[in-house]
Amino acid sequence: HRTESTPMSTLRTHDDTWDIATSVGSTAVMVAAARAGETDNPDPLIRDPYARILVEGAGTGMWESMLDESMADRVEAADPEAAAIFRHMGNYQAVRTHFFDAFFADAAAAGIRQIVILASGLDSRAYRLDWPAGTRVYEIDQPKVLEYKATTLAEHGVRPAAEVHEVPVDLRQDWAAALRGRGFDPTQPTAWLAEGLLMYLPADAQDRLFEQVTELSAPGSRVSAEAIAHRDESRRAEMRERFEKFADQLGFDRRIDIGELTYNDPARADLVEWLNAHGWTASGVPSVDEMRRLGRWVDIPMGDQPNAFATFVIGERLGSR
Numbered sequence: 001h002r003t004e005s006t007p008m009s010t011l012r013t014h015d016d017t018w019d020i021a022t023s024v025g026s027t028a029v030m031v032a033a034a035r036a037g038e039t040d041n042p043d044p045l046i047r048d049p050y051a052r053i054l055v056e057g058a059g060t061g062m063w064e065s066m067l068d069e070s071m072a073d074r075v076e077a078a079d080p081e082a083a084a085i086f087r088h089m090g091n092y093q094a095v096r097t098h099f100f101d102a103f104f105a106d107a108a109a110a111g112i113r114q115i116v117i118l119a120s121g122l123d124s125r126a127y128r129l130d131w132p133a134g135t136r137v138y139e140i141d142q143p144k145v146l147e148y149k150a151t152t153l154a155e156h157g158v159r160p161a162a163e164v165h166e167v168p169v170d171l172r173q174d175w176a177a178a179l180r181g182r183g184f185d186p187t188q189p190t191a192w193l194a195e196g197l198l199m200y201l202p203a204d205a206q207d208r209l210f211e212q213v214t215e216l217s218a219p220g221s222r223v224s225a226e227a228i229a230h231r232d233e234s235r236r237a238e239m240r241e242r243f244e245k246f247a248d249q250l251g252f253d254r255r256i257d258i259g260e261l262t263y264n265d266p267a268r269a270d271l272v273e274w275l276n277a278h279g280w281t282a283s284g285v286p287s288v289d290e291m292r293r294l295g296r297w298v299d300i301p302m303g304d305q306p307n308a309f310a311t312f313v314i315g316e317r318l319g320s321r
Helices: 023-039 051-056 071-078 080-109 143-155 175-181 203-215 233-250 271-276 287-293
Strands: 114-118 136-141 163-168 190-194 222-227 280-286 311-317
Touching: 023 051, 023 080, 051 143, 080 190, 080 222, 080 287, 080 311, 136 143, 136 175, 143 163, 163 175, 175 203, 203 271, 222 271, 222 280, 271 280, 271 311, 280 287, 287 311
Parallel strands: 114 136, 114 190, 136 163, 190 222
Antiparallel strands: 222 311, 280 311
16 A cells, blocks of 8 residues: 555555566675675675676576676776766675575574575575575565575586575565465474565565564574664755666667665664564664675765665564564
8 A cells, every 4th residue: 555655666565576687686686696696706705607607597687797897897887976876786785695604694593493484586595605404495486486486596517515505475465474385384483584674665575574584483483684764855856867868879688767766664673673672682784884894885875874884684583472
């Protein structure tokens, strides 16, 4: 349900669907392209050997072109400030991936063997991380997205490093029942991840999502998420105009406007506060701080804007249910 407090695009409806090349699905290709670019760096922060495979076969146009080694030079020549923004975006994706990889490594070290990746997209952690024996990874996403990833990786002889269970369901539907139906055990501790997801949900849907996560989480469960806040609409519009300008200069196919797919909802709850009020012990790390810690910060035009960047949240479920 849309209200005036939940601005969104006319492209989104309550029952819209997508494959990997359209709508929200194509954003997974964008993120995978960033991981592929980072993996190709001389000193990469993360390594995703499957990202390039998944991007090259997606058919989205623009994001495949970002794999071209000459693209960075072309962007720099067209618009140096835009080039800085692109470097920042790539660094952000690398730092975000690094943070959540560490979250799963810590959860595994603590004995958690049940993993749920919400809106998993082209996440390849089930294939590339060093999972302990007996780990089950549940991937929830749109049916066509999961099918594309599984088929593409299988065609390249890539095998999962854990026991993978695909849960082909929209998170706006009864995904909890679908998850149980695939063998998920709510009596066992679970490590949950919501990466690159919450900006595509309005405030009330975010609350419902974490209410369901809480209901399914046994004591000892952990959750991590990329949390966002309401952002200045004029600055969003400015960034969109800049992107469109250099996309036209470089001949990009820009059929997807990411800003048109997201909800910039002023009613969105602070996730750390929400979790701490609902049976979790949670804290957050500003992504800006994490980028600076890892030496990946790039000064960009919106760098000093409050709420411009995400917070990486971690919570643990304690006590009785």
